[in-house]
Amino acid sequence: MPRVKRMFLVPFFAFFVAYLFFFLLKTPQYATKCCFDSVLLCLTKVIPSLFPFLVLNEIIFSSGLSCYLGSRFGRIIGKIFRISDESSLCFICGSLFGFPLGTKSVVDLLKKRAIALEEAERLVCFCSNTGPALAIGFVSSILGNQKVAICIYISQILSAIFIGLMMRRKSREINISSSQKCSIRLSSVPKSIGNSVLPMLNICAFVCFFSCVIYSIDGLLFSLNLNEYTESFITGFLEITNGINKLYDLPIDNLSVWLCAFFVGWSGISVIMQSLSIMSEQKIKYKKFVLSKLVQGILCANLSVLLCKLFNLY
Numbered sequence: 001m002p003r004v005k006r007m008f009l010v011p012f013f014a015f016f017v018a019y020l021f022f023f024l025l026k027t028p029q030y031a032t033k034c035c036f037d038s039v040l041l042c043l044t045k046v047i048p049s050l051f052p053f054l055v056l057n058e059i060i061f062s063s064g065l066s067c068y069l070g071s072r073f074g075r076i077i078g079k080i081f082r083i084s085d086e087s088s089l090c091f092i093c094g095s096l097f098g099f100p101l102g103t104k105s106v107v108d109l110l111k112k113r114a115i116a117l118e119e120a121e122r123l124v125c126f127c128s129n130t131g132p133a134l135a136i137g138f139v140s141s142i143l144g145n146q147k148v149a150i151c152i153y154i155s156q157i158l159s160a161i162f163i164g165l166m167m168r169r170k171s172r173e174i175n176i177s178s179s180q181k182c183s184i185r186l187s188s189v190p191k192s193i194g195n196s197v198l199p200m201l202n203i204c205a206f207v208c209f210f211s212c213v214i215y216s217i218d219g220l221l222f223s224l225n226l227n228e229y230t231e232s233f234i235t236g237f238l239e240i241t242n243g244i245n246k247l248y249d250l251p252i253d254n255l256s257v258w259l260c261a262f263f264v265g266w267s268g269i270s271v272i273m274q275s276l277s278i279m280s281e282q283k284i285k286y287k288k289f290v291l292s293k294l295v296q297g298i299l300c301a302n303l304s305v306l307l308c309k310l311f312n313l314y
Helices: 001-025 026-064 065-073 075-083 088-094 101-111 117-127 132-143 148-166 190-197 197-225 227-236 242-245 253-264 268-282 287-310
Strands: none
Touching: 001 117, 001 197, 026 065, 026 088, 026 197, 026 242, 065 075, 065 088, 075 148, 075 197, 088 101, 088 117, 088 148, 101 117, 101 268, 117 148, 117 268, 117 287, 132 148, 132 197, 132 242, 148 253, 148 287, 190 197, 190 242, 197 227, 197 242, 197 287, 227 242, 227 253, 242 253, 242 268, 253 287, 268 287
């Protein structure tokens, strides 16, 4: 495998970096405009929609509230996935708050030694999901069909549950939270707000960089004269919002729904790299995580098309 990486991945990566460098060097004015538009997008869309959830997620896991809520409401989820009660909050936050907060909550638990590294590596595989704000709100505005968007979101959660079930440990059920005494630390609330600033800036940095990458790829795709579905797939594979946005002028059919659902389940290279940057803080292995996201994308896409056809949504 290392030899295959050297033969194919490394030259491809080197070529892509060189292409991006010369493209940005050739069109600096467009690169500047792209970054400016990305910053504007972060200020008007990303930060207002994500930062409150980022702070709330930080408060839950730094104040000890995750232990309290997990011991009371997480027992069912803990039994389903054979994880600790407190870890169940990672799945809930990841499904409701959106990426990359599912991954961040796992890392937060690992930092305070509430879970073991092995459990953390399993949790990140099904706790990093697209939130309803994007999966339902943004998708419905692009496809023009809220029922299809809800179907895609439900399919994503079902796909995550399937992956979680497939990764259950064969050993006896663990329950770390029940053996700990939960204490609520309200003094950590102000610190939680400050601790959320750097992750927010990190997310915005990824948005800006990948916007430049998408712009450079668009120029290459246009010269290749590819069809709209192929362009959307390549774009969405890299960055979810731009990929979904390219489906705006396409009719709602099996292929467009499949692509949109795949983007939601896969979440894009940009989001995956955001998660990897968070996971690297605790040296969580990334191979299973990336593979699980790819599987989740395919499962979500196929299940969405099946449900939409079952209920005649288009």
